Amino acid sequence: MNVWISLIASLIVIGGLVVGAAGVAGLAQYSHTPELLVLLGVVVPLLAFIAFIVGVILQVVKWGRRPVPFPIATVAGQGKSLPWIKASYFDAPYTKAGVVGRMALEVLTFRSLFRNTKMELHDGPKLAYGWQMWLWVFALAFHYAFLTVFIRHFRFFTEDGSVVFQGVMFLEHLDGFLQLGLPHVLISGFVLLGAATMLLLRRLTNAQVRYVSLIQDYFPLLLIISIAASGILMRHVIKVDIVAVKALIMSMLNFDFVGIGEKALAIGWMFYLHIFLVSVLLAYFPMSKLMHMGGIFLSPTRNLLCNSREFRHVNPWNYPVKVHTYEHYEDEFRERMIEAGLPVEKTLEETQEAAAPEEKE
Amino acid sequence: MADEVPKVEEMAAINHTPPKTGWMDTPAVIRPGMYCYSAKAKPLNILSMPYGRDWDPIEEDWHLPENWMEIVLEGLHERLHKFRSLQLFMDVCVRCGACADKCHFFIGSGDPKNMPVLRAELLRSVYRKEYTLAGKLLGKMVGARKLTETVLKEWWTYFFQCTECRRCSVFCPYGIDTAEITIIGRELLNLLGLNIDWIATPVSNCYRTGNHLGIQPHAFKDMIDFFVDEVEDVTGVRCNPSFNRKGAEILFITPSGDVFADPGTYTAMGYLILFHYLESMGLDITWSTYASEGGNFGFFTSHEMMKRLNAKMYMEAKRLGVKYIIGGECGHMWRVIHQYMDTMNGPADHLEVPKSPITGTVFQNAASTKMIHITEFTADLLRHNKLKFDKTRNDNYNLTFHDSCNPSRGMGLLEEPRYIIKEMCNHFYEMPEGTIREQTFCCGSGSGLNAGEDLELRFRGGMPRANAVKHVHEKHGVNTVACVCAIDRAALPPLMDYWVPGVQVAGVHELVGNALILDGEKERTEDLRFEPLAGMEDE
Numbered sequence: 004m005n006v007w008i009s010l011i012a013s014l015i016v017i018g019g020l021v022v023g024a025a026g027v028a029g030l031a032q033y034s035h036t037p038e039l040l041v042l043l044g045v046v047v048p049l050l051a052f053i054a055f056i057v058g059v060i061l062q063v064v065k066w067g068r069r070p071v072p073f074p075i076a077t078v079a080g081q082g083k084s085l086p087w088i089k090a091s092y093f094d095a096p097y098t099k100a101g102v103v104g105r106m107a108l109e110v111l112t113f114r115s116l117f118r119n120t121k122m123e124l125h126d127g128p129k130l131a132y133g134w135q136m137w138l139w140v141f142a143l144a145f146h147y148a149f150l151t152v153f154i155r156h157f158r159f160f161t162e163d164g165s166v167v168f169q170g171v172m173f174l175e176h177l178d179g180f181l182q183l184g185l186p187h188v189l190i191s192g193f194v195l196l197g198a199a200t201m202l203l204l205r206r207l208t209n210a211q212v213r214y215v216s217l218i219q220d221y222f223p224l225l226l227i228i229s230i231a232a233s234g235i236l237m238r239h240v241i242k243v244d245i246v247a248v249k250a251l252i253m254s255m256l257n258f259d260f261v262g263i264g265e266k267a268l269a270i271g272w273m274f275y276l277h278i279f280l281v282s283v284l285l286a287y288f289p290m291s292k293l294m295h296m297g298g299i300f301l302s303p304t305r306n307l308l309c310n311s312r313e314f315r316h317v318n319p320w321n322y323p324v325k326v327h328t329y330e331h332y333e334d335e336f337r338e339r340m341i342e343a344g345l346p347v348e349k350t351l352e353e354t355q356e357a358a359a360p361e362e363k364e
Numbered sequence: 365m366a367d368e369v370p371k372v373e374e375m376a377a378i379n380h381t382p383p384k385t386g387w388m389d390t391p392a393v394i395r396p397g398m399y400c401y402s403a404k405a406k407p408l409n410i411l412s413m414p415y416g417r418d419w420d421p422i423e424e425d426w427h428l429p430e431n432w433m434e435i436v437l438e439g440l441h442e443r444l445h446k447f448r449s450l451q452l453f454m455d456v457c458v459r460c461g462a463c464a465d466k467c468h469f470f471i472g473s474g475d476p477k478n479m480p481v482l483r484a485e486l487l488r489s490v491y492r493k494e495y496t497l498a499g500k501l502l503g504k505m506v507g508a509r510k511l512t513e514t515v516l517k518e519w520w521t522y523f524f525q526c527t528e529c530r531r532c533s534v535f536c537p538y539g540i541d542t543a544e545i546t547i548i549g550r551e552l553l554n555l556l557g558l559n560i561d562w563i564a565t566p567v568s569n570c571y572r573t574g575n576h577l578g579i580q581p582h583a584f585k586d587m588i589d590f591f592v593d594e595v596e597d598v599t600g601v602r603c604n605p606s607f608n609r610k611g612a613e614i615l616f617i618t619p620s621g622d623v624f625a626d627p628g629t630y631t632a633m634g635y636l637i638l639f640h641y642l643e644s645m646g647l648d649i650t651w652s653t654y655a656s657e658g659g660n661f662g663f664f665t666s667h668e669m670m671k672r673l674n675a676k677m678y679m680e681a682k683r684l685g686v687k688y689i690i691g692g693e694c695g696h697m698w699r700v701i702h703q704y705m706d707t708m709n710g711p712a713d714h715l716e717v718p719k720s721p722i723t724g725t726v727f728q729n730a731a732s733t734k735m736i737h738i739t740e741f742t743a744d745l746l747r748h749n750k751l752k753f754d755k756t757r758n759d760n761y762n763l764t765f766h767d768s769c770n771p772s773r774g775m776g777l778l779e780e781p782r783y784i785i786k787e788m789c790n791h792f793y794e795m796p797e798g799t800i801r802e803q804t805f806c807c808g809s810g811s812g813l814n815a816g817e818d819l820e821l822r823f824r825g826g827m828p829r830a831n832a833v834k835h836v837h838e839k840h841g842v843n844t845v846a847c848v849c850a851i852d853r854a855a856l857p858p859l860m861d862y863w864v865p866g867v868q869v870a871g872v873h874e875l876v877g878n879a880l881i882l883d884g885e886k887e888r889t890e891d892l893r894f895e896p897l898a899g900m901e902d903e
């Protein structure tokens with residue numbers, strides 16, 4: 004029961020954001036108050052963007068400053084040993100290139116998630132482990148769709164005809180290869196919406212995952228779902244003037260604020276909802292679990308070499324500790340060691356001599 | 365104790381559906397069979413560790429020091445700044461649940477707090493309260509909670525229901541290693557003297573006498589001499605091991621479990637036979653009574669304690685003037701050697717890069733630690749055809765190999781033992797994929813949990829391992845699990861008796877000892893366990 008509270012709370016927050024933003028935009032247009040629109044469409048996104056950049060840098064710097072005292076890489080394959088034993092180049096990397104490969108496989112193909120298995124307990128008792136690919140599929144679809152959508156949006160941020168713009172348009176062309184409708188359906192948007200929804204459903208239907216889920220898990224998913232949905236709606240249903248949007252963004256980027264109010268008024272309310280939600284995501288990103296995007300690169304169990312016997316790893320805060328020396332040990336057991344015929348450093352006579360002066364005192 | 369363990373059917377009826385109440389509202393239950401006795405005052409005092417006292421986990425009052433909360437929070441703060449792993453793992457988990465059903469303790473108990481993600485959340489929730497704005501303001505709503513005595517007791521319960529096996533970390537997309545969190549969590553508990561007896565006592569023994577069982581030098585020698593007699597009985601050949609011998613080329617260190625408990629003792633006999641065989645070929649090796657323990661229960665206590673115990677290896681190597689060290693079959697000892705020793709107690713400049721005196725192979729992979737695993741050493745000998753052996757002497761054994769967690773996920777030792785086993789035995793069968801190699805299942809008793817009083821916990825945790833053995837037992841008639849870990853050799857026999865009766869446990873060098881043909885040996889009719897060899901049953 005308890006576990007649903009997080010979902011409901013997230014829904015309420017997102018609902019509030021959506022209604023609030025849409026309401027403000029609608030009101031502003033109705034009452035011809037361009038200031039409000041500029042606030043929603045220009046000021047808030049700029050602030051969010053700054054919060055994003057600063058926040059991400061602060062987080063990464065925080066992590067980066069923490070030392071990595073020990074080489075604790077997870078060794079997920081044969082380590083490098085004798086020359087005739089084939090070492091696992093990516094799973095127990097012993098070269099820098101191997102580590103780069105391991106990280107690339109992790110970041111680009113989600114290799115660890117690909118390993119995912121599902122445990123089943125049958126009568127007997129008998130345990131069975133099956134390959135579980137759904138999390139991997141949804142996660143991969145989600146992230147790649149997100150990336151595509153993200154890049155596509157650069158058409159709004161670049162001068163028409165520039166190289167980046169052309170590249171983005173080419174990507175968009177690929178993305179819209181189905182050529183359905185007008186404007187063309189861009190697949191990435193729908194994949195993003197679908198994959199995010201599947202991830203949400205997985206979170207809700209998998210009892211174990213549901214049990215550990217928090218607001219922080221539902222909120223970003225719902226937020227991204229809302230962003231994708233508003234984007235799709237804006238493109239296909241409640242259309243906005245794309246040319247005006249680009250004009251607004253470009254003048255914002257060029258710090259050219261003359262006539263910005265007019266430009267803002269020319270754009271439909273859906274745009275403001277969309278960009279407001281994106282701003283929330285940007286600002287929320289650095290303080291949330293979404294920072295896993297940066298964190299993965301710093302994870303010591305993945306980015307360290309597995310050659311810690313060949314090359315010494317230095318701990319910056321290594322300090323001397325109290326140890327039990329051999330001398331202490333022999334002092335305690337000398338007699339018995341001698342009796343057992345074990346070699347000793349000092350004979351009994353020597354120790355008696357050494358101890359004698361003290362005894363006199 | 366064993367009669368308190370539930371029957372197999374009861375144990376196997378596991379419900380993996382989490383309870384209706386949220387985990388913060390579901391109190392941890394400390395019940396007999398599922399926890400280890402608490403550490404007493406004496407060992408902690410010997411080690412000058414804080415707050416040594418006699419306390420009992422199932423009693424309400426744990427006699428915590430007045431300012432315990434301050435101590436823990438300060439300790440947490442310090443560690444967040446000393447370990448990037450901890451800081452990062454507190455921040456980036458997405459609770460995807462990929463690790464959830466990977467932990468043998470969750471599989472065997474169904475207790476959701478044994479899902480690695482939730483085990484980490486136990487600590488993360490307090491971190492959130494102390495270090496995040498949302499946690500401070502919204503508390504429970506965002507999975508944050510204050511550190512209370514209940515929370516502390518929950519930590520104690522679940523950090524001692526984790527064998528630090530790292531299986532979960534293989535599956536986590538960010539490499540979050542719950543073992544690392546457990547290690548640091550236990551370190552925090554140890555600031556308050558909250559250890560378990562099965563760890564604290566071995567640690568203090570090890571500190572004083574050199575090994576876990578507190579065996580004194582003369583007794584250590586006696587035990588080995590006893591094996592020498594046994595080996596002579598079986599082979600007719602008398603080995604001649606040396607102890608604390610200065611100027612030897614190689615120091616040999618193995619877990620004391622090999623020297624003091626069956627079936628590890630057979631592995632120790634295997635070492636003796638191998639060393640004797642190689643003596644005439646130029647092997648110059650000595651045992652030490654001072655560094656008479658490879659295993660390091662300090663690893664299960666704190667980084668500092670690990671370092672204090674580990675220091676002996678290099679100190680003794682230096683005192684004896686050896687060139688390098690060979691380590692015996694032990695699990696966590698090898699994780700410590702591979703990932704910590706050189707950093708903590710190195711550089712080992714007084715030693716040389718290991719070079720096999722028989723094959724001339726230079727072990728470049730150990731160029732810095734100067735310490736090699738005995739299976740690396742033996743595999744190299746076999747590869748160079750330096751050993752004469754009769755593998756039919758292991759024909760009674762239908763074998764499978766259990767990758768111990770630490771050698772596999774802590775150092776990547778997968779092929780060497782397999783190579784030796786396949787050379788030494790005719791009948792070898794792998795357990796199913798997904799349960800071996802880097803995905804191997806833990807014996808359920810590692811990290812100091814192999815006590816007598818927590819058998820139910822051990823059998824639950826060991827169930828996935830036992831189940832995979834059962835599979836090959838039924839399919840191929842496997843009757844022996846080979847392994848390279850002394851804790852396995854202690855923990856697996858009762859586990860097998862419980863889940864897969866009829867399967868015994870052997871070390872890899874026991875098999876080597878059986879098969880090796882020594883100069884001047886008598887016709888062997890028995891193996892090192894004094895069981896008749898295949899075909900010799902009637903004689």
Ligand code: SF4
Nearest residue numbers: 457459460461463536
């Ligand atoms: S697999 Fe990793 S990210 Fe996923 S829940 Fe487990 S620890 Fe968290």
Ligand code: SF4
Nearest residue numbers: 467526527529530532
């Ligand atoms: S380290 Fe092993 S025992 Fe601990 S949580 Fe992970 S899988 Fe479970």
